[in-house]
Amino acid sequence: MNERVLEVDRVKNSPTTGNDKNALLGRLDGISRAALAPHLELVPFRNGDMIARAGDDADSICFPLTGIAAVLDSLEGDRRYAVALVGSEGFIGWHLLLGNRRWPHDVVMRAEHGMAMRLSAQALDEVMAEHPEIRTVLLRFVDVVMTQMARTIVSSLAHSIERRMARWILLYHDRVCDDDICMTHEEFRLMLGVRRSSVTDALHKLEEDEAIRSVRGRVIVRDRERLLRLAGDTYGFAEAEYRRLLGN
Known part of the structure; x- marks a missing residue:
């Protein structure tokens, strides 16, 4: 079937x-x-x-x-x-x-x-x-x-690629049930508006910070708190508005 x-x-x-x-x-x-x-x-x-x-x-x-x-x-x-x-x-x-x-x-x-x-x-x-x-x-x-x-x-106007990448990973992480997330270089390109080489460099920096592990076509969240610190004020405002308007 x-x-x-x-x-x-x-x-x-x-x-x-x-x-x-x-x-x-x-x-x-x-x-x-x-x-x-x-x-x-x-x-x-x-x-x-x-x-x-x-x-x-x-x-x-x-x-x-x-x-x-x-x-x-x-x-x-x-x-x-x-x-x-x-x-x-x-x-x-x-x-x-x-x-x-x-x-x-x-x-x-x-x-x-x-x-x-x-x-x-x-x-x-x-x-x-x-x-x-x-x-x-x-x-x-x-x-x-x-x-x-x-x-x-x-965020696209004011923040670094690494900070914006951390935000998009958090947005995905909020909406799936696992730390192992299907996220391809092409998806990051659509989200960040940069070349694939810049995507690779940013992933390596997030790996160096031990926030994630990147494997082919996937991102594994290792430390969400590190991702939150890396994302800074790119993340959290819309999420707080959701809680205010609609509850937890």
Whole structure:
């Protein structure tokens, strides 16, 4: 049987529901969760799968249960850069709440094979009309994502490659269940906007600080506290806003 089918069956048969696996859904009250439940569809993604393409019509939002949804912006010449990451703490497709029915960015599954709960735009509109608390919770997360994006911009302008790399590793580490993380040189290039040789040099410096160990296509977090010190103020503000607006 197909590996993805097996994973869908495993999650469907699990006593833990999608509401429990996605923190944002879990923050809704019981009535709101019950209203959404019949409209949520479980969908699998492989690491590297395209979840959405910029310019395509947007007919749904997704609440990740596992894996990382990397949000990428594009320039001419097929140059793409990572601008945000979303895991089981949130959702993707926030532009629908802002009146935009097209995907403004590419969204790609990263780090591991992932699962998500998909909700159609029509069902979203209908349920939010009956349960306005859902819109409030989702918009609070939109504010957090905007804060994360703003810190990405500022960090790219003001901080060293090593400091920015430490931040991106922490963002991945927050959203996966293991210290051993699939992170390739190509992903770092998208996140840092530098050449592969600069990625290699920065990885070596983080290894020298004993914060990580780098092996082919993977980064192993050895000391998260060292990573936090290396990242400095590039990391933590958006995370604190999430706790303030949505709780731990």
